[in-house]
Amino acid sequence: MNSGRPERQLPVTERTRHRRLREQGSLDRDRLDAILEAGFVCHLGVEVEGTVMVVPTVYGTDGTTLYLHGSVAGRSMIASPAATVCVTVTHVDGLVLARSVFEHGVNYRSAMIFGTPRLVTDPDEKLAGLRCLTEQAAPGQWDYARRPHRKELAATALLALPLDEASVKIREGAPDDGAGPDAELGLWAGVLPLHTTWGEPDPDPLLPEGVEAPAHVTRRVGGPAN
């Protein structure tokens, strides 16, 4: 960590204790925040009618709470406030190409958050949570687009999950077999990076002529998306 302030630590629980590959586990709270801030799609794991479901969904975070939303009719939304869930956010950064197949791997940043989500019912908190969620995926759109009216708010379920119990895993850098016996094989080894970037905005074909994409959209083009 390069910052001058002391590293903020995540609490260790039975669920978040790193058991294997400890060098990849991190208890640094700033790393958790950075992983969550870098994305907008998570995988929500919840048991629904006796079956584990893993559902990709959009999220937002304000640093203390993770917000998730969905239709009030969605099965994972209905089940979640009654159950412990696991929300995982993963950024894949590259392929680790080692000398041996066994040492192949992936460079990634991943966070798992455990907890029991709370269904947000207070209208002000619901609006604030939806704003957080919208702005995380699409900064500038909350002020640009038409905000939700009452009927739309009622049709949207918003879940709030505290960031109290989380586990971070990160792998970065070169393969691990560069100093071992396999280095003698003379094979190339390294990382093939994966880049996730925003492309050129693709206008809705129904858009009237002359309506230009706003600056808060176009300024993202070519930039990293995680």
Place this chain on the structure above:
Amino acid sequence: MNSGRPERQLPVTERTRHRRLREQGSLDRDRLDAILEAGFVCHLGVEVEGTVMVVPTVYGTDGTTLYLHGSVAGRSMIASPAATVCVTVTHVDGLVLARSVFEHGVNYRSAMIFGTPRLVTDPDEKLAGLRCLTEQAAPGQWDYARRPHRKELAATALLALPLDEASVKIREGAPDDGAGPDAELGLWAGVLPLHTTWGEPDPDPLLPEGVEAPAHVTRRVGGPAN
């Protein structure tokens, strides 16, 4: 579908029946295969000691089976053969920027596979599964890198999950509010695409001078990764 042959259908089960947003659900088996072939990282959902865990992990597929691997000591690996799991593969293709916040969304391709994985113990099948998994992430590396020896094979748990029960969801194209009353607002709307591409290979700093990246690695540079 553009192919001349009839569309192959996925069976509908209680778990895979699309209940909401049916226009986004697909029962086309070819679409499942295409989603699985386009990626190499999935999210494995499994209950471990009473808690749902969602673990990012590498996979491979041969069209009938999904292979997952991990350390024989990994908690999700130990738990999986005894439990029904959900494996989800998601590709995020872009942000859907609508006239109203409510209609905002994500263009994506996602597959959920349900089943009880089988722990592969037969050495030949284990090698074939690991080859499938390696070649999916890193085509060409199985023949280029040193293959696993017996001790490494013993330390690797390989799970086989049949592709019998799966659910596909896809959203593509423009926002949905271009023909509604919000079109009168005169706001820009469209899709901000997300591109995932391979970058330039980053050689291991321990590599001796003069060892060049092989063609099966360099030919991926700049190409799409999902």
